Amino acid sequence: MTTNCATPCSPLSTCGLSTGYGDHEVLTDISLSIKRGSFFIIAGPNGTGKTTLLKCLAGLARPRKGEVSMDDTPLSRLSRRELARRIAFLPQSVESAFTLTVREVVLMGRAPHLGMLGFHKEEDLALAEEAMAFTDVLHLADRSVDALSGGEKQRVFISRAVCQQPEFILLDEPTSALDLAHQVRIMDLMERLKHERGTGVVMVSHDLNLAAMYADALCLIHRGAVAALGTPAEVLEKNRLETVYGCRLFVEESRVAGTLRITPVPARVAASTA
Ligand SMILES: Nc1ncnc2c1ncn2[C@@H]1O[C@H](COP(=O)(O)OP(=O)(O)OP(=O)(O)O)[C@@H](O)[C@H]1O
DSSP states (O other), X not given: OOSOTTOTTOSEEEEEEEEEETTEEEEEEEEEEEOTTOEEEEEOSTTSSHHHHHHHHTTSSOOSEEEEEETTEEGGGSOHHHHHHHEEEEOSSOOOOSOOXXXXXXXXXXXXXXXXTOOOOHHHHHHHHHHHHHTTOGGGTTSBGGGSOHHXXXXXXXXHHHHTOOXXXXXXXXXXXXXXXXXXXXXXXXXXXXXXXXXXXXXXXXXXXXXXXXXXXXXXXXXXXXXXEEOHHHHOOXXXXXXXXXXXXXXXXXXXXXXXXXXXXXXXXXXXHO
């Protein structure tokens, strides 16, 4: 992980990336490098450009300045199919207006790998079974996705991404609607993906405590720029976080994993301790 654009052959990287919508510049001069087999978390206040950055990393939004590259090849030079083989993107909410079964949705992950006629081979079916087993949705294989709970659906779409066999999986707030058990389950799954398959996991998350426990690298975005980049212990510094988030915070070492734990301080408590 580095902010130096000159670093040779960085797996998934941005160099001097700036972009925006209309007259509104959202991201300014973002340079970062994300390794395969690492868990990279992007955090920061609302509206600060995290989703826009993730879309640029997925090749779904174009930089106005600078570029996003994979192994030093700009994403703009890769075909849609090539991009889909190498990068899986899970947006904040996935439309599931389709009445497909879980197995059919997971098999969609094979689309970028299919031949001219678009038929699934035995190998594709086997990979879908394996992805469903990996994400613990095999028992739901014949159920309609529409009829699943939020947590189950989330695992199905992760399963589709796993079936895609990407080098990088990019997820936008995948735990935001989940209960505590499901949050940890998704994070554990991503950790297994990086360890067992060498996949690079890039996740936008508002949960600094999960980030502290799981991230190899944490990128804090503030007002469209990188406010801090490093290990969670380096980034989660109390004064920096209070400036970026504009609220009082209590930062301590968690007894669970020895990582940092951040607790927002209610106004009435802040007032009484000021
Ligand atoms: N399609 C769009 N058209 C115009 N402006 C947009 C568009 N998408 C996002 N924006 C604006 O760009 C800025 C950054 O949005 P983005 O969704 O990247 O932020 P974010 O950090 O992911 O926010 P959140 O944490 O609330 O999800 C916001 O001001 C947003 O209103």
